Amino acid sequence: MWEYPRPSRAADYDDDRRKARLREVRLGHNWHRGRQSRLILLRLSLIPLAILVIFGQYWTYDIAPERARLARTVPSVSSIAGPTTAQGADTAVFDLVGLGGLDAAETARALPSLSALGSVWAVRYDNTGIDTKVIADLIVRVTDAARAPNVVLVGHSMGGVIALEIAKHLHLDSSKKVLAVLLDCTPIDLHAVRAESRDQGEELMRWMGWFPGARESRVLRFVAETYARRDKYVTGRYDMDLGNLRDAVREVLRDKILDSDVASTGLIAAQFKAIVAGGAADDLRALAQSADGKPPPAIVFIRPRNPYADGVVDVEYSHQALIDRVGGVDGSLLVVTTRTTGHANPVQRPVEYNRVITQQVVPFIRLVERESSPAASR
Numbered sequence: 001m002w003e004y005p006r007p008s009r010a011a012d013y014d015d016d017r018r019k020a021r022l023r024e025v026r027l028g029h030n031w032h033r034g035r036q037s038r039l040i041l042l043r044l045s046l047i048p049l050a051i052l053v054i055f056g057q058y059w060t061y062d063i064a065p066e067r068a069r070l071a072r073t074v075p076s077v078s079s080i081a082g083p084t085t086a087q088g089a090d091t092a093v094f095d096l097v098g099l100g101g102l103d104a105a106e107t108a109r110a111l112p113s114l115s116a117l118g119s120v121w122a123v124r125y126d127n128t129g130i131d132t133k134v135i136a137d138l139i140v141r142v143t144d145a146a147r148a149p150n151v152v153l154v155g156h157s158m159g160g161v162i163a164l165e166i167a168k169h170l171h172l173d174s175s176k177k178v179l180a181v182l183l184d185c186t187p188i189d190l191h192a193v194r195a196e197s198r199d200q201g202e203e204l205m206r207w208m209g210w211f212p213g214a215r216e217s218r219v220l221r222f223v224a225e226t227y228a229r230r231d232k233y234v235t236g237r238y239d240m241d242l243g244n245l246r247d248a249v250r251e252v253l254r255d256k257i258l259d260s261d262v263a264s265t266g267l268i269a270a271q272f273k274a275i276v277a278g279g280a281a282d283d284l285r286a287l288a289q290s291a292d293g294k295p296p297p298a299i300v301f302i303r304p305r306n307p308y309a310d311g312v313v314d315v316e317y318s319h320q321a322l323i324d325r326v327g328g329v330d331g332s333l334l335v336v337t338t339r340t341t342g343h344a345n346p347v348q349r350p351v352e353y354n355r356v357i358t359q360q361v362v363p364f365i366r367l368v369e370r371e372s373s374p375a376a377s378r
Contacts, residue, residue: 023266075131076123077139078105080095080108096156099271101263102127102267103122113196128264139151157313158272158274159186161187161280164279179298181299184302187282192315192317194210194311201273221265226252301335310342312343334360
């Protein structure tokens, strides 16, 4: 049987011929003028294309899912405890957390002494931002259902700024009587925020302003939160402890990225913006006047006796600002100084917080309430 001879692949293969063929078909092989410049421009044009591809992935897998999740969030309140006194049966106490917080439930549970004033509720913010009018309307609906005509608002740190604005809405635009507003280490305006914390907040606002998707991005949040913990792992100008860096990364992932119950970057920016807006002074002025026959609420400021125990807020500045706007011993202001607390930390120091609330805050609010009642005026 006749067999065709098999060609020898080794004999037919020619590397020079292969390279020549590649040169004949590669992009730009027929360019004779400005070939080098045209090739450089072509390669440079691939950079924005790569950036667009990366940005598309960033938007698809980071921004879009988080934006869809946040669109489903709304402010809400949760019941923590009922009143422990008969006098508190007609009063509802609402607790609000500060910068970086989302839900006040843990803080409210740490303060059972608030039950002496009335039923205790915790406010959970809308993760897309803060609308104090919406929260005030929610409080009106809840207290109407509970048949509680009186309201006490408790705000920790920046939460006090939000509490004052909500109190103004309730005082001026509702039938609810605001008995008191408790301010725990609250910065009355931006000048009351210590320089380091103020700089961090302003830097966050700048990021929010110019980087697309910064309000929702978990990647940017991860970078920012890890950088904020650099003192834990940076040991020198060019040195870092890799073990501590891993611990910091795990902490950020656990507490700030993977936890669905954490405040979003957009909410934190909205909280800081509330301080920047400086509306607390105007809210205090509005609350210092009677409205529709309702007396001004009592204002209570809780701060550490040692001002440097609070590393976030200049409590002495806020203390003086409150005296200027609310009044001294003859006004409706009570300033409570604590020995062991720091910056708005009732969860860490519940014993002292509950002690001062029981021994000083509750009696003061009851005294102001009696003195402002119609029977007392007669």
